Amino acid sequence: MANGKDTVAENFYNQSTNKHTGILSWLLTVDHKRIGLMYLYAILTFFVVGVIIGLLMRLELIAPGRQLMDAQTYNALFTLHGVIMIFLFIIPGLPAIFGNFFLPIQLGARDVAFPRLNLLSFYVYLAGAFLALLSLFLPGGPIDTGWTFYIPYSVRSTTNVSLAIFAAFVLGFSSILTGINFVTTVHRLRAPGMTFFKMPLFIWATYATAWIQIIATPVIGITILLVMVERAFGVGIFDPALGGDPILFQHMFWIYSHPAVYIMILPAMGVVSEIIPTFVRRTIFGYKAIAISSLAIAFVGYLVWAHHMFTSGMSDTARWIFSLLTFIVALPSGVKVFNWVATMYKGSIDPKPPFLWVMNFIFLFSIGGLTGLVLGSLATDIHLHDTYFVVAHFHYVMFGGTGTIFFAALHYWFPKMFGKMYNDRLARIAVVLFFVGFNLLYFPKFILGYMGMPRRYYDYLPQFEPLQFVSTVGSWILAGTIFFIIGYLIHALLKGKKATSNPWGGVTLEWHIPSPPPLENFKEIPTVTHEPYDFSQLKEMKDE
């Protein structure tokens, strides 16, 4: 810092895209990096709220009977926990934060294709979040249907269902706008020489995700509008009492919400494909197979939705067809996992914190994925449907998968985004604590579910108490770790060492530019000549 030159180095923090300075220069910015950061702050805030609600639920479940809230409050809390974590954290999480920040840079572009649309999608997200919050405080009370809004209860509940689901409708628009922006950016703004098969795998994953966002999200939009029409005007669409078909609702809900699972996990898989080569100093094994498996997952993801509905009363033919199709998803997912492991083989592994987070991911996600097969097979699902087994499964996939990678991505790109380094030792401790807390919290739920503990129940039989207790203790460790991580990252922001432009020795384009990057990223648009994970460029990069 003694060198005056460093302090005046231009970066996107001190360069505005508009005439304003201070907070307005952020709120009205069209810079993809600033928008990405605004998403980060908003999404992290909602995540913390979701964590606190989760803690309260676990505290209530520490012993049978009433502990600190009544059953109605508990119903509202698990609904809110689901709505916040799904719609406000995990769906927008990776694409809106890291996609926004790094997709244009990795492509060698100055910004996304539609910068203003990008800002709009951020405000649409905030508007959706505001509506969701508003629904808590208006007369009628917070929604208590569970995040799946199943009919007929969601038509008959007297809580603020219409407003809460309208919030999900608005959030869907934010998702669609982001998707349109990313697809256009990938097609139109690749740097010279950046062919499709030279794109980093994070871009492939984000690209596949963007397509799901565009094609699947309108389905939930239509479904939500139909539920609102049914609630407001009593038109019999889904409610059997009015002549509707409740299973049709479940179809339409899951036609979106199952592909949405891949909106959540695909970008995470993309991040894994970035981090592994960087920390094993070896090009990714099976680049094309991983790239195409992203598209395959995106497509097959459309064809399996009714595996959520095996006990709903739909036809037997549909049940076995969907069970069969579900098994097909395991193929492209397996392609990825085997290629990641093969990449590490004979690599020069440098176990820095982002890499350790990825190891965490592979372990937790594999448990989540394999228990998914147990639920995907028709016969076992009949026993396990709507039990804690399902709760454990999707927390392993979503939190152990996407949530873990959210932290991996944050630790991997933190130096680039903020120009600061965090404490390596603390970060390693956090990975271990996270692993312990996570498994203590969620693994007992597999056993509880197998024993017959139903999900979403306020009370339970005494024989479930020991495992419920272990799970609650796990929630304290896990939540404590999350606050610990946020704490040392904020400390790094304020007092961390300055980061170099390439602290990890990565070779994708973001590591060729300063940390933090300047406005519009590149002085000159680069010409891409190397394969994305060609580590022979490291030497050239040092000479630059």
Place this chain on the structure above:
Amino acid sequence: MENHVKKHPGYSTYIFVWLALLAFTSITVTVAGIDLGNYTMLVALGIAAIKSVLVINIFMHIKYEEKIFKVFLLLSLFTLLSIFILTLFDIIYR
């Protein structure tokens, strides 16, 4: 870019398509009053499909656009079709 501007249709085409859409809407309304049994949904979907082909091709200019947009559209359409067929496995055999 220039030649796709050239190929845009004139007002007469737009008005003709609009009239056609109105005609199809009135057919839908009329058919709704007739009991076609199992074919009700098929007829309604068929008319809706023809209408959307007109809107997408003429009003949304897809007919005059680059090939890549047609590929995107066909992929989306294929996905939608798969979803319809899979849903029918439940509805028909329930």
